[in-house]
Amino acid sequence: METLDVIKTRAEAAVPGAQLALAPNGAVPAEASLVVDSAHAAAVARFLRDDPQLQLDYCSNVTGVDWLEASIKEKIKTRKLVDGVEKEVEETVEHKRPGHLEAVYHLYSMKLKHGPLVLRQRTANRVDQVRVASLTPVWRSAEFQEREAYDLFGIVFDGHPDLRRILMWDEFQDHPMRKDYVEPDDYEYEPTAHDDVLDKARRHYPVEEHP
Amino acid sequence: MPADGHPYLFLALFAGAAVVFCLSLLGLARLWAMLVSPAKPGPTKNAPYECSLASQGDAWVQFRSAYYLYAIIFLVFDVETVFLLPFAVAFTHLSVGAFVAMMVFLLLLVEGLVWAWRKGALAWH
């Protein structure tokens, strides 16, 4: 498969107006991914599927990621004048990353036997602007998994043919895989080694006092 | 078997004994249930069973009217089988008139089959 840079350039040429970005991955596999804006996601997805050199015809999995608002510290080396001498100084720059949700698609090509290409869509925030474009019209296999991401993360997929909850019941209000999800407090009794669970359970113990 | 009785009297007695035996067992079970085991009906228990999910919609579903062709074909072969077997058993003793009558009957059935065939009922949709 071509490198992500090449794919990005070609996709931008094929889909006018598409804003693509590369998201590096700091973990050991260093599997970078392609971030696409929701407005052009379907067109870019069609390009990835139909392009003769890519032919990513198989969407193996759709997942959601919940990114809380966080401040990220980066160390930047700059040259500065310290006491009249120019020195290399390490500075810590802190910048805020706004919270957002992410839908991640893993794409493979069955014909050309390559992959995966990781495609991401990001929502504007975690609260009210949680819409991304559904890629179910492009890859049919995404249907249930997008429903799952909607159910557990609350990402709304525009253009999905049947966007309902799939794992939780229809009356359920929350999205359990979000990081700020508060689970129902029903630990009446819990002999466990986990202290936080034990604390929760302890509030409910009917305790028989020792004389 | 009584020597002077009807040859089928034994069968009638046998059937009667079988019915009485079954009914007496059922009656005993009913008596036992009435005496010791109280009935406990309830709204869920009496609800129509549907894989434990609450029933939705109507059980009266409409079928496509094209299915009547399958019913006709089934009837053709079914009736044919029912009459062909005794026909084959009694074949050597039959008079010419009976043979011709049977052939006319078969012709009627075959005519039905041909009609259904031409309607396209045997083609796979």
Add this chain to the structure above:
Amino acid sequence: MIDEGLRSELSKQGVFTTTVGELYNWGRKNSIWPLNFGLACCAIEMIAASMARFDISRFGSEVFRPSPRQADLMIVAGTVTKKMAPQVVRLYNQMPEPKYVIAMGACAISGGPFKQGYNVLKGIDRYLPVDVHIPGCPPRPEALLHALITLQEKIAGQKLTGPERAPHLQEEAPSEYPIPDYGAYDLDPPKNPDVWQPPVLARKD
């Protein structure tokens, strides 16, 4: 009534004596028909128990009924999710009396490895009266057979008359248990206090 000594003496002479209650319970305990349903991996062990190697039919329970109307025993084999719990309770309600429940495996008795999750019921005994609990993840088929034998012993010990008679013979004992509703965050109610109360722990702090 005959006393035990006379009974054993008679049986030595080849005379078998019994009471109506014993005969009734003997018939019941050797023809327990389980409901044919499985919820998770424990069901595979339940299926194995019904196959030739473990052969649950030795105990008269090979007739797995696909309808609750004909079943005596509900083997809750596997994880009961909160979405599934109302269906399980409704199936139990639709079973005719007398009926028994075996909770099979860690999930069915307590939620098991999913206990601290958001979607798994922390034990089916929050809604149903469980007769036999089997621990294990999943329990071996032998464990299920042991549970069945335990249940048979329990049935054999049930009385037909008197205030301590079997629940299905009592007019006032409930046959149906309330089916929980799907709430906004959890099942409503989260447990049936008539069936299950959290255990009282004696501790100092």
